[in-house]
Amino acid sequence: MPDAYYLQLTEQLRYLIDEHAMQWAGKLPAERALAERFATTRVTLRQALAQLEGEGLIHRSNRRGWFISPARLVYDPTRDAGFNDYVRAQGRQPRTAVLKLETCPHLSAARVLGLPDDQPFHHIRRRRYVDDRAVLVESLWVVPERAPELLEMYTDQSLWGLLRGRWGHHLANRSIRMVSEALSPVDAEELFVAPGTAGLNICRAIFDDQQRPIEFDEEHWLHDSLCISVDLAGQQ
Amino acid sequence: MPDAYYLQLTEQLRYLIDEHAMQWAGKLPAERALAERFATTRVTLRQALAQLEGEGLIHRSNRRGWFISPARLVYDPTRDAGFNDYVRAQGRQPRTAVLKLETCPHLSAARVLGLPDDQPFHHIRRRRYVDDRAVLVESLWVVPERAPELLEMYTDQSLWGLLRGRWGHHLANRSIRMVSEALSPVDAEELFVAPGTAGLNICRAIFDDQQRPIEFDEEHWLHDSLCISVDLAGQQ
DNA sequence: TAGTGGTCTAGACCACTCT
DNA sequence: GAGTGGTCTAGACCACTAC
Incomplete structure (x- = not known):
């Protein structure tokens, strides 16, 4: 003791x-x-x-x-299973609220994807729930040339499913970065928690099989709501 | 404001x-x-x-x-580069202190590797430093049959280098799990921080190319000392 | 409107580190 | 031995939630 x-x-x-x-x-x-x-x-x-x-x-x-707190959601950021699918696969109830749809430039997305600083993107910001608890907010920055009418047709389905099914993109290469953080006042408010609450920031840059940039996304999770799990076979 | x-x-x-x-x-x-x-x-x-x-x-x-706090160490838990190598590659100074060498059973290692509960392991516990700041403690649980004289010959080099070089193991399959945590009193003391300090727990189970269990390891990092980075090509 | 959590004050003692 | 961080007390006010 x-x-x-x-x-x-x-x-x-x-x-x-x-x-x-x-x-x-x-x-x-x-x-x-x-x-x-x-x-x-x-x-x-x-x-x-x-x-x-x-x-x-x-x-x-x-x-x-x-x-x-409920049990953590098991999450593999290297796979592109849709949120709805893997949440349901774990016997939980997924929900999504779209917070913003716009087209505008975004510096870090441009930098990470190797595009000019003033490159515009289709921006989707959404909040995701598991069993009615808001567990993450995320911003997706999609290169407009790869998905021209995205904002008109997007509802709340899987973005990657859409990119694959509607535009035939092959999401071949990705770089992922994960960092612990204190949630910013904006992120905290959108998640209904106190400013400074511990979070986990996950960023992904996605390219197709010809190394063309497709999308950059930035997720802010509540730190206690996920367990990251990666399985690798035959690597190295 | x-x-x-x-x-x-x-x-x-x-x-x-x-x-x-x-x-x-x-x-x-x-x-x-x-x-x-x-x-x-x-x-x-x-x-x-x-x-x-x-x-x-x-x-x-x-x-x-x-x-x-100094800049975060960039770390890819899916690769088996040695700690010393990737720390030096980032222009930082690595150091390791061995805290314990023993052979004993360990329930979670046994469970994760699919071995009987009373299976003994070679246990190495060590503290790792970057530029003289202790940033993680870890426990390695190695199946003795895969590395019989490990504890006698181990100094502080790369374990995976040893497993590959000395015993010719092919570290083919691994499952990785990452969870935010509050450091336990024991871990906190070994890292010279206050109990309850935020940490990141990374566990890995390693199998060879014939699915034989080789090793289980459990790392406790200070949450602010690392940036996890994973690059994947041609997946999915 | 009552009660709650978020914030803040102005102290205090102790175990530990530093020198 | 002086000073520090870790812990704790006993209050207080306010903005917001729940009713």
Whole structure:
């Protein structure tokens, strides 16, 4: 048993959460109630809650309270299975909200794809849910020449399915980058969490089999909502 | 400009850090000094520092103070380049400390590799440094039949180089799993950071070209010390 | 409107690091 | 031994959510 009281608190909270998960319907009691139950202050209690948040056991919805986190979604960023497919394959319910559709330049997309700085892109920004919890926001930057009427026909299906089916693109080469982050105020707000919440930033640049740039995408996940899994055979 | 004072503080600290990085030799002034400079309390100041820590700009060495974080190490967990090689290739200085050498069973290694629960392994635990900052601890669990005299001959070279060169293993198939975490008290202590510091857990199971299990390894990285990068060609 | 979480104050003690 | 970071107390106000 560690000596710091807030670390002992995490142990007791873990037990409490495990015991009352059903009864509480996933939402923890008010901070003041918990602080009183453990005869401590809100500051110390919140330190314990923050620790459990870092572990991925619980999370906050901004100003609404603390909630028990569901199991992580297993995600393989090297495959181009659609979000809806792999979420359903894990027995979960996917949902997507489109936040923006526009055509405009974007510096980092241009740089990563090796295009001029003023290159315009079709930009799709969307929020994705698993079992009604918003778990990521993402921006897709598609080279317009590769998918001219994209914004007119896009609803909320798989973008890659569309690129393959409608325009016959072969998504052959990709470079992927993953970095831990603190969610920006904008991303945090769109995910209904407090600014600075821990996130995971995943960027992908996609080229076809002739090395032509197709698309750049940038995902911001809640850190506790995914488990990245990659399987490789016969490499090296 | 956000309204919360601690968020304004992060902006001012960012500027201050950028300006004084050289002068301070990478270490920030004492918390009390910073709190006084910004006419606030240590609690609020620490909230701002924690925000910057989440972003990866600064980090703590337990009870020693706050330090400016160096650039992230770019790391491709799908390749088996040795740590020493890719650290040096990025102009950084690698170092390794061996913490433990033993032979014993390990449940999760056995499960992942598809071996009986009481299967013994050669266990190597080591701490790795980049430019004298401890950035990860890892445990390697090697099937003894694949590398019988491993513990006698191991110093601190590349394990995979050894497996290839000494025993002729072909590391053909691997499954990789990455999850954000809060470092356990043990891992945190071995990395000289406060318990609960944000980390990234990377696990790998390695099989040879006949699907025989070779090795399982479990890495615990400081979350701000790496940028995961994967390049794939001709997939799918 | 009542209650909640988000933020902030102004202290305090202790274990540890540094010199 | 001085100073530091880690921890903790006992309050407070405000913006927002839930009802």
